[in-house]
Amino acid sequence: MNKSISLRVNDVDYKVNVENNWTLLELLRDRLHLTGTKKGCEEGECGACTVIMNGEPVNSCLVLAIEADKAEVVTIEGLEKNGQLHPIQEAFIKHGAFQCGYCTPGMIMSVKALMDHNPNPSREEIIVAITGNLCRCTGYTKIIEAVESLVAVNEKDS
Amino acid sequence: MEYTAVLNKREDKDIMEHDVVGKRVPNVDSNVKVTGRAIYASDLNLPEMLFGKILRSPYPHARIKNIDVSEAKKLPGVCAVVTAEDTLKINYLVQGPPFDDKPVLAYGKTRYIGDEVAAVAAVDERTALRALDLIKIEYEPLPAVFDPEEAMKEGAPVIHDNRPDNISARTERNYGNVEKAFAESDYVFEDRYVTQAVSHCCLETRASLARWDSNVNLEIWSSTQSPYFVRKELAHVFAIPPTKVRVHQIHVGGGFGARSKVCEDEGIAALLALKTGRPVKITYTREEELTATRIRHPMIITLKTGVRKDGTLLARHMRIITDNGAYTHTGPGVQGVAGMVAASLYRVPNVRVEGYLVYTNKHFGGPFRGYGNPQATFAIESQMDLIATKLNIDPIELRIRNANQPGDTTACGWKIGSCALQECLERVREEIKWEEKKKNPVPGRGIGVGCMIHASGFKVYLDGEWSSAIVKVTHDGMVEVYCGATDMGTWSKTSLAQVASEELGIPVDLIKMITMDTETTPIDLGAWGSRTIFIAGNAVKMAAAEAKQQLLEAAGKLLEVNPLELTIADGQIFITTDPYKKISIGEAVLASKERVGQAVYGKGHYEPEAELLDRSTGMGNISEAYTFSAQAVEVELDEETGTVKPLRIIAAHDCGYPINPTAVEGQIEGAVAQGLGYALMENHSYDNGRVLNDTLVDYKIPTAMDVPPIKALMLGYEPKGPFGAKGVGEPGLVGIAPAVANAIFNATGVQIKTLPLSPEKVYWELKKD
Ligand code: FES
Numbered sequence: 001m002n003k004s005i006s007l008r009v010n011d012v013d014y015k016v017n018v019e020n021n022w023t024l025l026e027l028l029r030d031r032l033h034l035t036g037t038k039k040g041c042e043e044g045e046c047g048a049c050t051v052i053m054n055g056e057p058v059n060s061c062l063v064l065a066i067e068a069d070k071a072e073v074v075t076i077e078g079l080e081k082n083g084q085l086h087p088i089q090e091a092f093i094k095h096g097a098f099q100c101g102y103c104t105p106g107m108i109m110s111v112k113a114l115m116d117h118n119p120n121p122s123r124e125e126i127i128v129a130i131t132g133n134l135c136r137c138t139g140y141t142k143i144i145e146a147v148e149s150l151v152a153v154n155e156k157d158s
Numbered sequence: 159m160e161y162t163a164v165l166n167k168r169e170d171k172d173i174m175e176h177d178v179v180g181k182r183v184p185n186v187d188s189n190v191k192v193t194g195r196a197i198y199a200s201d202l203n204l205p206e207m208l209f210g211k212i213l214r215s216p217y218p219h220a221r222i223k224n225i226d227v228s229e230a231k232k233l234p235g236v237c238a239v240v241t242a243e244d245t246l247k248i249n250y251l252v253q254g255p256p257f258d259d260k261p262v263l264a265y266g267k268t269r270y271i272g273d274e275v276a277a278v279a280a281v282d283e284r285t286a287l288r289a290l291d292l293i294k295i296e297y298e299p300l301p302a303v304f305d306p307e308e309a310m311k312e313g314a315p316v317i318h319d320n321r322p323d324n325i326s327a328r329t330e331r332n333y334g335n336v337e338k339a340f341a342e343s344d345y346v347f348e349d350r351y352v353t354q355a356v357s358h359c360c361l362e363t364r365a366s367l368a369r370w371d372s373n374v375n376l377e378i379w380s381s382t383q384s385p386y387f388v389r390k391e392l393a394h395v396f397a398i399p400p401t402k403v404r405v406h407q408i409h410v411g412g413g414f415g416a417r418s419k420v421c422e423d424e425g426i427a428a429l430l431a432l433k434t435g436r437p438v439k440i441t442y443t444r445e446e447e448l449t450a451t452r453i454r455h456p457m458i459i460t461l462k463t464g465v466r467k468d469g470t471l472l473a474r475h476m477r478i479i480t481d482n483g484a485y486t487h488t489g490p491g492v493q494g495v496a497g498m499v500a501a502s503l504y505r506v507p508n509v510r511v512e513g514y515l516v517y518t519n520k521h522f523g524g525p526f527r528g529y530g531n532p533q534a535t536f537a538i539e540s541q542m543d544l545i546a547t548k549l550n551i552d553p554i555e556l557r558i559r560n561a562n563q564p565g566d567t568t569a570c571g572w573k574i575g576s577c578a579l580q581e582c583l584e585r586v587r588e589e590i591k592w593e594e595k596k597k598n599p600v601p602g603r604g605i606g607v608g609c610m611i612h613a614s615g616f617k618v619y620l621d622g623e624w625s626s627a628i629v630k631v632t633h634d635g636m637v638e639v640y641c642g643a644t645d646m647g648t649w650s651k652t653s654l655a656q657v658a659s660e661e662l663g664i665p666v667d668l669i670k671m672i673t674m675d676t677e678t679t680p681i682d683l684g685a686w687g688s689r690t691i692f693i694a695g696n697a698v699k700m701a702a703a704e705a706k707q708q709l710l711e712a713a714g715k716l717l718e719v720n721p722l723e724l725t726i727a728d729g730q731i732f733i734t735t736d737p738y739k740k741i742s743i744g745e746a747v748l749a750s751k752e753r754v755g756q757a758v759y760g761k762g763h764y765e766p767e768a769e770l771l772d773r774s775t776g777m778g779n780i781s782e783a784y785t786f787s788a789q790a791v792e793v794e795l796d797e798e799t800g801t802v803k804p805l806r807i808i809a810a811h812d813c814g815y816p817i818n819p820t821a822v823e824g825q826i827e828g829a830v831a832q833g834l835g836y837a838l839m840e841n842h843s844y845d846n847g848r849v850l851n852d853t854l855v856d857y858k859i860p861t862a863m864d865v866p867p868i869k870a871l872m873l874g875y876e877p878k879g880p881f882g883a884k885g886v887g888e889p890g891l892v893g894i895a896p897a898v899a900n901a902i903f904n905a906t907g908v909q910i911k912t913l914p915l916s917p918e919k920v921y922w923e924l925k926k927d
């Protein structure tokens with residue numbers, strides 16, 4: 001069984017035929033070749049596959065592709081605009097908030113979803129927001145520092 | 159000769175004068191890693207590519223009576239089905255004969271649930287999975303054994319016919335006179351410590367993509383930490399010369415030892431590719447990753463220690479029973495390292511090590527950050543606190559009294575050069591406010607400390623121990639560093655670029671790192687044993703120095719001065735006393751009489767002054783430098799639930815001068831978090847050999863909520879290291895579990911001697927008293 005769906009990913013419109021049992025993760029990686037979104041477990045536990053769908057962070061391995069019909073999806077590939085990295089990406093670089101980098105796309109998307117709603121999260125709010133994103137390399141220390149540095153900037157701005 | 163003198167002088171100069179080394183240079187792969195453009199093995203697709211899947215044994219121990227693949231082969235979309243009959247039945251080497259017991263695909267018998275029996279290549283993964291269901295295997299289940307102490311008993315099921323006692327390897331080392339020293343001791347302690355099986359849990363599951371060309375050349379892209387060993391093993395099992403195997407550079411989503419030797423998917427992907435004549439990719443599921451890749455060897459350690467009243471350690475007898483699992487991977491080495499640690503952590507002149515590496519019908523152990531050291535150190539450091547309590551000596555004071563010091567030779571012959579263990583202890587005492595907290599104890603809170611010693615690279619393979627690099631400086635002033643070192647997230651590419659930049663005087667953003675491709679880069683043994691910065695770092699430094707010498711000579715001719723009067727900085731070569739007289743790097747390159755085309759090349763090959771272990775005496779200075787650490791943990795304990803919450807960690811490391819402090823802190827912080835997982839939550843549980851926690855839902859690793867603030871202190875200076883650096887990849891994990899156990903002991907007076915210190919266990923252990 002397959003079905004035609006339309007969705008917008010990183011400001012590009014797509015119309016694709018998908019099998020009923022495909023996940024959004026498979027659609028992104030295998031059909032749209034957006035391999036920045038990572039696969040770590042396919043059971044909603046690691047967060048490596050996090051993308052933003054209709055403004056909310058989701059584990060794309062738990063979303064069926066057909067559920068993404070008419071959705072607006074942002075993946076890691078959609079953050080850089082006109083050759084300019086997103087401030088979260090810059091902060092991750094500045095603070096050295098990654099090692100192997102495999103959790104990084106999902107981690108950055110979770111942080112983006114958090115800060116879109118709450119530009120000045122507390123340390124606790126940051127930790128809660130990334131608790132669904134496992135990182136085996138960094139011990140989270142530098143990731144939290146990177147996000148906190150953005151909060152400091154936002155607070156200065158407001 | 160004169161130039162060498164100049165370069166030596168530069169090595170000695172005050173470390174504060176460095177331009178690039180010691181600075182928080184951003185990771186050289188920053189851009190690809192934050193944008194999702196870093197390509198990992200599972201992201202790769204090639205034209206004509208097929209997908210591979212593996213059929214695994216459902217029995218912990220069974221005879222394979224018959225395999226029928228005919229139905230599977232008929233399924234549309236299936237291109238090949240392979241069994242052991244399609245292989246040469248050559249086993250992987252790993253630590254070499256007589257320990258080479260693991261075939262590419264099982265034949266005769268399967269020895270654990272997960273053992274690879276057959277594999278399929280098909281047009282997509284779903285078809286391959288369906289084909290696995292169609293393979294019919296007739297098994298005759300055999301009695302199995304899961305506990306190493308049971309497996310050692312007379313009459314236990316025999317797992318490998320050539321080892322009727324189920325013992326794969328024995329370690330027996332005697333240094334000094336242990337019996338005499340015990341007799342002379344004022345106190346003798348004897349305790350039994352037990353450690354558990356844990357998984358690396360790299361965020362990326364294993365993946366490899368293999369293809370052959372028409373001249374029987376094998377190419378493979380794999381999530382590996384050591385292209386060198388992958389090449390060596392694949393050449394061995396396919397019986398082709400190593401240079402016919404090319405292992406490509408690719409980003410690796412975590413390693414921690416899991417990928418420092420060959421992994422089964424690599425051989426099977428290559429086999430399927432050979433059969434089909436098409437590229438084949440195998441990507442593991444998380445379940446496969448948790449049930450059929452390596453784990454940390456569980457150990458049962460009986461530790462007997464003799465001390466004088468004043469706390470001086472006189473003798474240690476460590477008896478180790480190591481649960482090898484179904485096959486011998488690096489078990490002999492892991493057990494050997496545990497023994498060397500027993501003979502080297504603190505000054506202890508008389509040591510006996512007795513080790514038994516025992517087969518069981520379970521998934522098998524391999525290298526994992528620390529390589530035997532965390533297990534041994536858990537026992538040693540836990541017992542140190544029992545000794546301290548009995549003798550009424552402060553635990554940190556007891557450790558300082560026995561601390562290794564520069565110039566020491568340990569019982570097994572490790573020659574300690576730089577050593578700041580004592581300073582590490584003093585710093586953590588101060589930073590965690592040890593004295594204050596001891597004087598004013600808070601109910602439910604405790605503090606504990608754990609130390610460790612680890613080598614910066616281990617000379618353990620007959621292959622040797624070396625790293626090599628080529629530094630190419632081009633006519634446009636750019637630099638390419640060719641180095642076989644692998645960066646699985648450790649920032650080694652960045653740190654090595656800094657080494658090259660500092661040595662050459664060329665800005666780091668003009669340095670391009672070309673790493674880990676067995677066809678284009680000089681060979682390196684891989685990223686394991688905390689060896690990269692020390693050994694590859696020295697190789698890159700040598701290569702850069704040689705290229706620099708060529709540039710200075712050419713520039714000296716052009717500027718008509720003695721090369722000794724020249725300086726290279728910011729990509730220019732100028733007369734030190736007259737900086738306006740200068741030429742560009744590119745001009746020097748083109749003027750060099752040693753140029754090749756439009757570039758000059760410097761080469762470096764570094765072999766540390768280290769010895770292989772002498773098998774008869776057990777002596778050997780296996781490394782050129784040793785790293786030390788002392789870590790202090792404060793915990794809060796809820797006696798109602800048994801929950802232990804770490805509040806803060808001070809992680810002092812004598813890791814030498816940090817080439818990149820951000821990178822070193824990252825290694826320490828990540829290792830500490832992994833150590834907390836080992837200490838508090840991670841543990842494989844089994845039902846008749848079946849791994850029960852085979853998902854990340856059930857196998858919990860630390861999340862952001864579980865890791866407290868970590869303060870990493872980077873101390874020490876190693877004269878033989880590149881710019882003073884030593885290895886730091888593994889050390890941060892090693893002392894954490896005992897530090898946590900000691901903090902619980904400090905809070906409650908109860909020492910728990912088995913890992914993990916899970917809420918349930920802590921609850922019941924506290925109830926006992
Ligand atoms: S792959 Fe989706 S949560 Fe792990």
Ligand code: FES
Pocket residue numbers: 097098099100101102103104134135136137138361411412647
């Ligand atoms: S950087 Fe490797 S898992 Fe987070």
